[in-house]
Each structure stands twice: as structure tokens, then as C-alpha cells.
Amino acid sequence: VEALVVEMQDPKSGLKFEEQKLVTTTVPHAIAEAKAFGTMMVAYGYIYPLQDHKRLILKVDASLYRFQVTLETLILCVQCPELPLLRKHASNVTLTLCTCGIAQTPYFWPVQHWRAEDTDYAIYLAKRNIRKKGVLELYEQEHYNNLHKWMNHKWDFIVMQAKEQYRAGKERKKSDRVVLDCQERAYWVVHRPPPRTASAMDYGLDRLIDPNAEENKTVDYYRRIIIFNSQAIMRPKVKSTVSLGALVKFSSTFKNHDPFLAPCLPSNPWLTDDITYWELNLPRVEVPTKMRVERWTFNFMELLNDPCGRADFRLFLKKEFSGENLAFWEACEDLKWGSAEAMKEKAEHIYKMFLAPGAPRWVNIDGKTMDITVKGLVHPHRYVLDAAQTHIFMLMKKDTFGRYMKSPVFKDAQKKALSPQPHTFTNAQLEQNARNRKPGIHPIILHQQEEEEKAKLAASGPVDIKQIMSKLDRRTDLKK
Amino acid sequence: MCDQTFLAITFGPCDNCSETKPLMNIYVKNEPINYCSLCVERMACQGLGPNETLATLKTESETLKTKLEEERAKLHDAELHQVAEKVEALGQFIIKTRRTLKGHGNKVLCMDWCKDKRRIVSSSQVRPFRWRRHEHAVTMPCTWVMACAYAPSGCAVACGGLDNKCSVYPLSLDKNENLAAKKKSVAMHTNYLSACSFTNSDMQILTSSGDGTCALWDVESGQLLQSFHGHSADVLCLDLAPSETGNTFVSGGCDKKANVWDMRSGQCIQSFESHESDINSVRYYPSGDAFASGSDDATCRLFDLRADREVSVYSKDSIIFGVSSVDFSLSGRLLFGGYNDYTINVWDVLKGTRVSILFGHENRVSTLRVSPDGTAFCSGSWDHTLRIWA
Numbered sequence: 005v006e007a008l009v010v011e012m013q014d015p016k017s018g019l020k021f022e023e024q025k026l027v028t029t030t031v032p033h034a035i036a037e038a039k040a041f042g043t044m045m046v047a048y049g050y051i052y053p054l055q056d057h058k059r060l061i062l063k064v065d066a067s068l069y070r071f072q073v074t075l076e077t078l079i080l081c082v083q084c085p086e087l088p089l090l091r092k093h094a095s096n097v098t099l100t101l102c103t104c105g106i107a108q109t110p111y112f113w114p115v116q117h118w119r120a121e122d123t124d125y126a127i128y129l130a131k132r133n134i135r136k137k138g139v140l141e142l143y144e145q146e147h148y149n150n151l152h153k154w155m156n157h158k159w160d161f162i163v164m165q166a167k168e169q170y171r172a173g174k175e176r177k178k179s180d181r182v183v184l185d186c187q188e189r190a191y192w193v194v195h196r197p198p199p200r201t202a203s204a205m206d207y208g209l210d211r212l213i214d215p216n217a218e219e220n221k222t223v224d225y226y227r228r229i230i231i232f233n234s235q236a237i238m239r240p241k242v243k244s245t246v247s248l249g250a251l252v253k254f255s256s257t258f259k260n261h262d263p264f265l266a267p268c269l270p271s272n273p274w275l276t277d278d279i280t281y282w283e284l285n286l287p288r289v290e291v292p293t294k295m296r297v298e299r300w301t302f303n304f305m306e307l308l309n310d311p312c313g314r315a316d317f318r319l320f321l322k323k324e325f326s327g328e329n330l331a332f333w334e335a336c337e338d339l340k341w342g343s344a345e346a347m348k349e350k351a352e353h354i355y356k357m358f359l360a361p362g363a364p365r366w367v368n369i370d371g372k373t374m375d376i377t378v379k380g381l382v383h384p385h386r387y388v389l390d391a392a393q394t395h396i397f398m399l400m401k402k403d404t405f406g407r408y409m410k411s412p413v414f415k416d417a418q419k420k421a422l423s424p425q426p427h428t429f430t431n432a433q434l435e436q437n438a439r440n441r442k443p444g445i446h447p448i449i450l451h452q453q454e455e456e457e458k459a460k461l462a463a464s465g466p467v468d469i470k471q472i473m474s475k476l477d478r479r480t481d482l483k484k
Numbered sequence: 485m486c487d488q489t490f491l492a493i494t495f496g497p498c499d500n501c502s503e504t505k506p507l508m509n510i511y512v513k514n515e516p517i518n519y520c521s522l523c524v525e526r527m528a529c530q531g532l533g534p535n536e537t538l539a540t541l542k543t544e545s546e547t548l549k550t551k552l553e554e555e556r557a558k559l560h561d562a563e564l565h566q567v568a569e570k571v572e573a574l575g576q577f578i579i580k581t582r583r584t585l586k587g588h589g590n591k592v593l594c595m596d597w598c599k600d601k602r603r604i605v606s607s608s609q610v611r612p613f614r615w616r617r618h619e620h621a622v623t624m625p626c627t628w629v630m631a632c633a634y635a636p637s638g639c640a641v642a643c644g645g646l647d648n649k650c651s652v653y654p655l656s657l658d659k660n661e662n663l664a665a666k667k668k669s670v671a672m673h674t675n676y677l678s679a680c681s682f683t684n685s686d687m688q689i690l691t692s693s694g695d696g697t698c699a700l701w702d703v704e705s706g707q708l709l710q711s712f713h714g715h716s717a718d719v720l721c722l723d724l725a726p727s728e729t730g731n732t733f734v735s736g737g738c739d740k741k742a743n744v745w746d747m748r749s750g751q752c753i754q755s756f757e758s759h760e761s762d763i764n765s766v767r768y769y770p771s772g773d774a775f776a777s778g779s780d781d782a783t784c785r786l787f788d789l790r791a792d793r794e795v796s797v798y799s800k801d802s803i804i805f806g807v808s809s810v811d812f813s814l815s816g817r818l819l820f821g822g823y824n825d826y827t828i829n830v831w832d833v834l835k836g837t838r839v840s841i842l843f844g845h846e847n848r849v850s851t852l853r854v855s856p857d858g859t860a861f862c863s864g865s866w867d868h869t870l871r872i873w874a
Contacts, residue, residue: 211694211718211738211762226541227528228714232752233548234511239753239792243559247773247790248567251816252834254771256571258815263859263874265574265817274582274860274874282601285857305728341685344702344709376496383504386709387495387748397728447600447638448657 123162125196126151128188130166131173143199257302261295269295271427277437282444284424287311288457294421301409304401311454320413326404328365329396332358336393340386351384359392369395494748498523506710508751521750556793564786564795568834574817577830577840582860585870592864593645594679594851598634601857605641606864607632631679635686642670642689644677650691652703671701678720683747684730690747692719698735700747712745714752721765726772734775736763742777742787756787758794765809769833770816776833778807784821786833798831800838809851814858822849822863828873844871 129148132139140148152159173181260266273279284293292312300307300316307313314330321327335358339350358367359377369377373391380388408414429437497504498520507518519527532538588608595606607629631650632643644650650671653664671677673693680691683700688709692698698712698719717738725732732753736742742763744754761780768775769786774795778784783799784807798819805825812819818839819831826848830840847866854861860874 221538221542223532223538223541224528226538226545227530229545230541230548231510231524231528232714232755233545233552234514235509236754236792237548237552237555238511238514238516241555241559241792242790243561244788244791244793244795245562245567247788248562248564248795250790251564251769251771251774251788252568252571254769254773255815255817255834258770259817261858262813262815262817263857264577264579264813265815268859272859272874274872281859282857337684341683341687343687343704344707345704379497380495380504385495385504385506387506390495390748401728444600444602446657447598447603448655450600451637451639 122151122155123158125192126155126158126162127165127169128192130162131170134166134170141198147196261299267426269293269424269426271429276427276429276434277441278427278429279444280424280427284422287450287454288315291420291422292417294418294423297418297421300414304405307405307408316413316417317408320408320411321404323411323413324404324407328358328367329400329404331365332367333393333396333400336389336396339389342386344386347386348384351381351388354389355381367392367396494746506749508746508749510751524751556791559791560793564834565836571834573835574832574839579830579840579842579873581844581871582874583872585872586868588868588870590868591847591866592850592868592870593628593630594632594643595853595862595864595870596632596634596641597853597855597862598638599636599856600638601855601859603634603638604862604870605632605634605643606851606870607643607645608868628676631677631691633680633682633689635682636684637686640686642680642682644671644680644691646676648673648675648677648693650677650680650689650701652689668703668706670703670706671699672706673697673699675718678718679722681722681724683724690722690724690733692722692735694718696737698722698733698745710747710750712743712750712752714743714745714755715739715741720763723767723775725768726770728772734766734768736766736777736779738762740779742766742775744775744789754789754792756794758785759783761806764807767811770812770814776810776812776819778810778821780806782806782823784810784819784831786819796833796836798829798836798838803829805848808849809853809863811852811854811861813854813861820852820854820861822852822865824848826865826867828852828863842873845869 125147129140129144129151132144133148155162173184176184263272268281270280271278273281285296288311292310296310296312300310300313307317318327318330321330332354335350335354339347339354342350355363355378357363358365359369359374359381360366369392373395377389377392494507494509495505496507496518498507499517500519500523503520505520507520508524509516509518510524511517532541585606588606590609592606592608595604597604609628629643629645631645632641634641635652638655640652640654642650642652649669652668652670654666654668670689671680671691673691673695675694678692678694680689682689687703689701689703690698691701696713696715696717696719699708700710700712701707702709712735715735715737719735719737722733722735724730725734731747732744733747734742734744740757740759740761740763742756742759743752745751746753759777759779759781760783763777763779765778766775767777773790774786774788776784776786782803782805783797785794785798786796787793788795798821803823803825805823807821807823809822810819812833817833819833821829821831823829826843826845828842828845828849829838830842831837832839845863845865845867849863849865851864852861860872862870862872864870
């Protein structure tokens, strides 16, 4: 910013201000950028408003032409500690300002490295006090009293400096004095902001570790780099065309589902205050919408992540007698993300239910994976079932998912799905909606409902393959 | 999706100490080995071998770095905007503030959405914690609450900041209940907490801290499950991958690096160092194959995880203030960035151009999140307000 302001003040190419209203045509986008930029310049005190000096914000005038700010060609790059790096500009636009602001002289720029010392502030306040008693604002008076208290030892020096500056000021031309006074006042508004205003100098917290400090380059520093890079080199990578193509494809696939790119049906609740859209898309609904069902076809995870989708998939699996795969996957997820305490018990339960020879819901995983898993279960860990879970997941993804898409269960869901019409609210109705805003069902209640459902599902009992087999056997026996 | 993470063995007996633990997959002289994190540490800290000096190690590390760059460059056969050439351009956008939430008495530092898409939790300096829609304030004994997160079930929130801790507060239907009484201290870092996030359940929290580490905690017991070392300065942000197996996360720090970690073993599996200043915010692309980061160098960048490189830089000469927070829209086509110059810029991710600039805040935008169903996004600012945009 500093460099930019330097350019601005260059009498030939830079700012023309103080009197005129210059009209410069600009590209519409630039006006928006310029506004942002102008706001920053005021906030940091590079330009300060004459009236209303306490609030350092840029006011945009009603008529667009009074306020036209565009950007100037930079020649230098400036690095300053508070503001990020500036880069060379190729564009060539002029920066002009209207009468509402005056630029600060470089002496008072925040980027100057001398810190706004309390001593200086004390001198400034004292000086103003000398000039006219009772001119200090309440917050300034408070500051003054505080400074007087803990800078008492220096007070003679401060008063002397103040008197000196006051005397020197009197010897200047009136116009110079006024300008300097204004600048000084603006400077202190930035560095000692009045209460309940924000200061642009505020940058948040200091970082703990100084990233610019040289790192101690010991043996382990290099070894770690070696270890990391060795594995990074061996890590399989894909060609850019492939991976970028996938990103583009994803974006196109979901385009119609993005509320910012395509309208929500019936309407976006934030725009019309009508919550139909949210009600139709609650986690568990009787009948999902067409858009929702369409998402299930995009990829397997979309299907599983949607409670309705998962329920539909579970229905399909029940008909195929392969429900144990999904149940196993869910149990593994529960183990991974569950609390540490319950882990051991869960792992044992899963083994008994899904992995042990002759288990009621035995899952079919290859010998090697089964071997690793069983060995790991001796000392259970939250990731002990990782290999098995991945195997089952890939099985479902590559095989079962495809068959589900072609199944009558899914086709049925597609047929039944709702297709809400776009809203037809009049302006009056929209106002009515806004007045009737209500908070939704409390998530705690929703959660309780979900837990109840889960319990019901578990209680209904898993399909016991042995029972079914024995039932089938009995039936064939009867037929004989 | 990084199929590689599927095939890697991340749990089993360590090749060195034979204990059955989470494993890191590393290479020694091009041979793959599976060591537990303790053995990897030992390996890193061992003294110089017979033919080694600090200089030889330095040269070896430089050679490897160059080799990695070469490998990456070999596969770089297209730019994002080229691949996206045929994609339709975006139309005009009318995004406006639909709600302004006032009530914080001080700078808003962080916010998070509830899965119900309507509630948010936000935290601020001094008056730390609010839970929207049903105003519920909790005072915490620390000045800056820089991180807050809503639990997936909607039944709890977590927050933390300068107190070096992450605490979980179970929520209740009773508006008058004193939430501070039921608070549970979960994470303990040696310095300020910069970000926190629940994993897929209410039982685990992932945190990042000014002490340079990230950590995974068990909520009930407060036990440290895994720690992640590798950043050489404060870690400022993190985001969990939406990928199928949900086993990775990305973190960004003041050392200008964005690291991708395997949650199971604590191993840093990918690292990107192209920013020129502190990385304030990282967010995964909705497919999980890429992530965006926002930094004090006034740029947002997109990193492709499968190609292992930076693929796009979102910047303009006229933007010179740092990005505090980024998030993607539901399809990943739009990237919203909150900047320190009080504005929000909306970028077209695929074409690399800016689509819109939004005004409204009167101080820097400190946090920005898109709602879970993508219908709106919320921005919090140092001007004490939160705004919902749609």
C-alpha cells in the first residue's frame, strides 16, 4: 500500500484531490475493487476523512461518478511487516479520489517503523490540553490520566516536549498548522482507537514460533526430509489430465445440485423463508425427492452417506441375502469412530458375529486379509479391521452397487420420488414468510429419533443364515 | 480417490519391533518397509553412520527433493483451465446478505454449521461462545476462543483457544441450563488451540495448535489417540477429508506448508510448499481429491492430491490483503474466500477467474463456512457480526 500511495502523490501521474471532482471512466469490476482498496487505505490512515474523523470507513457517495477509484501502475515492490507482499503491476490505471479524503504525509504512515509510543501519545495529549483546556474526549481524558499515573517519572519531560511542540506549531503558517493538526489527530485515531471502534492495526495474536527464524539443521532434520521424500517419490501419482479431468467431471456432475448454480426446488429457504426444501430433505423421510435419488447414482459413497439411500440399499441387500456386508461395514465404522473404552468389546462382538468360523453373519473375505485381521484381534485396536473393511467396501462398491442401480428396488425408489414445483410466492407472501420464521426441530430431538430407529433395527435381529438354511432344508424335505 | 491408501498396510506387526500397531509406509533405499511411528522416530534420530556427515545428509535430501519435483513434473501434461476449457462459463451471481446475526460483543473468530443446516455455533474474543437460533452463551475462562465445532449429532459443541485446551460442551434442550457446568476438557496442547473438528462421530476430535502439532483425541476419556508432527511452526487450520474411507486430513501452518496426514499412523503422506506466507485456512474439494488453501500472501491455491501438485492460483494484482478463510460450494465449482480487506471474493475454481466480490462487513472477515446442504454460506467478522449469504 505504501508504494501505491507514493505513486499517488507523485504530482505528475498521481492523485488530484482536495478540490476537484474528477470524472474518470472505469471498468465496472474495477470500481468494486477500488472500493475495497479505498476502504483499506482509509482504515489504515493513509487517507483520512475531514469530518467524522472518528470513524475510519470509506463512504461511497450516492452518485457513482463522485467516487471513482481505480488502480495505479506500480514501479516498486515494497515489503512491509504488517501488510503482505506487493507485486508488480502490469495494468495501467489511474487512481483519483474525491473531496472526502485527504492523504497523509509519509511521516504519519503506519508503515513507518517507529512504534506509536505511549510517550508520544502523552506528549500529543498534553499539547492539546495546553492549547485549550477541556478539549479532550472522555476516552482521551482517561488515557491521559492513566499515562500521567504510570509515566509520572517522565512527566516533566513530556510537558516540556509538549510545550516545545506547541510553540513550534504557533510559528508555522496557519494553513500548515491546520493540516498538520488534522494529520496528527487522524494518526492517533488509528493507533489509539476510540472505544467501540476497531483498529485496522489490530492483527490478531502473535504467532508462537517465528517462521522466519532459521531452523536448526541437525541430523534428524535432514533424515526426516529424506524419509518423507523417499516415500513421496514412490507414492503413485496420476497424470494431470486424468486427475484434473476428474475434478472437472465432479463439478459438472453436481452442478445442478449446487444451490448457488441451480435453483433449489421449491425454493432456497434463505431466500424465500419457506422451509419446504428442508422438510422434504430431512435425513429420514418417507419419500425422497428426485434430486436426492439422482445423487445416489453418482457414486457409492453418496448412497451410503444419505440415510434414505442407505436404507434403500439395505432393503435391496436383504432381498439378495447379502445384508451382512453392509452390517459389517457399519460395525467397522462404529468401531473406528467410537469411544476408546467400548472398543475392545465392539471388536470381540464383530469377530463373533461376522468373522469367526460358523459366525451367524459370516462375511466373505480372502484368506490373507482374514489372517491379518484375526491376528490383530488378539490386541484390538481401532484400525484392526481396516483391511477387512476395505475389502468388503470395495466388493460392495464394484459389484453390489452396480446391481443395485439396475434392481427393481432402486427403480421403485426412482419412480416414487417427489419432484417439487418451483415456488410461486408473491412479494406479499414472501413478506409473510419472513414474519413467520421459526426455528426447526432441535437437532437433539432428531438425534434421539435416529437412535431409536437404530435400536429398532438392531432389535429386529440380523438375518441368521443358519436359520434360513435350515428352513430351506425343511422345505425341500417336505417336497420330497 | 487415492486408491493407494486402500492398498497400503497401515496396521499390523512392525518390521522392526514386531509390535502390532498402526504402521507408517516408508522406503529405505527404495525398499518398502512398514515401521511403527516409534521406530521411524528412532531411525530419524539415530546418529551419523560410518560414511555419513551432515553435508552428505544434506546433499542426499536435496537430491531427493529434486527427484520428487522431477517425478511430479513428468506427469504434468495439462493445466486446469485447459482441461476446463469446454466447461460452460458461469452466469451472473446475485449473492446478498440474507441474515445478519448480531449479539457477540466482540470480534467473531470462528464458526461452524450444525448438520441440520440451520444452526451455527460461533466463538469470539472475550465473550466466547454462542449457539445460534436459541441464544445460549457460555463464558470460558480465556480471552480468545479461536476454534469451535459442532458435533455431527448436533448434541454437543467443542471450542478452545488461548487456554490451550479443547473442551466439549454437551448441549441440552433446556435453555436455562448452565452449559459450563457439564463441560469436559478433552485436548491439552502446550500452546494455543487454532482449530478443532469432530471426526465422523461425537467421540473423537481432531485439533491443531500453535505448538506445531495436530492431535486426535478420544472425547470420553480425553486420551490422546494419535499425534501428528511435521510442521515447523504454528499450525493454523485443518480439514478432514470427505473421502470414502475418511482416513486423511490436511493441515496448514505458518511454515507455509500444507501437509496431508494419514490419521491411522500419524504419517505425513504429502506436503505442499508453494505459498509465500502463513496458510490461514485449508478446505477439501467436495470429492476429496483436491484441497484449497488461503494464505496471508493474498492468494488462494488449489492442490491436486492425485497428481501431487499445485494446480491453480486464485489471485489478482488488486488483492493485496490476506485470506483468512476459504470454502467450496457444494459442487466445488465456486470457492468463497474471506479476506482481511473486509471483502469476500468468489472464484470460479475451474476457470481460475473471480466471479464476484461481496461487501458488507465492516472489519476483516475471520471465518467463512458453506452450509452442509450448500444453500448458503456464513461469514463471521471482527465487526462483531455474522452474515448469512445466499
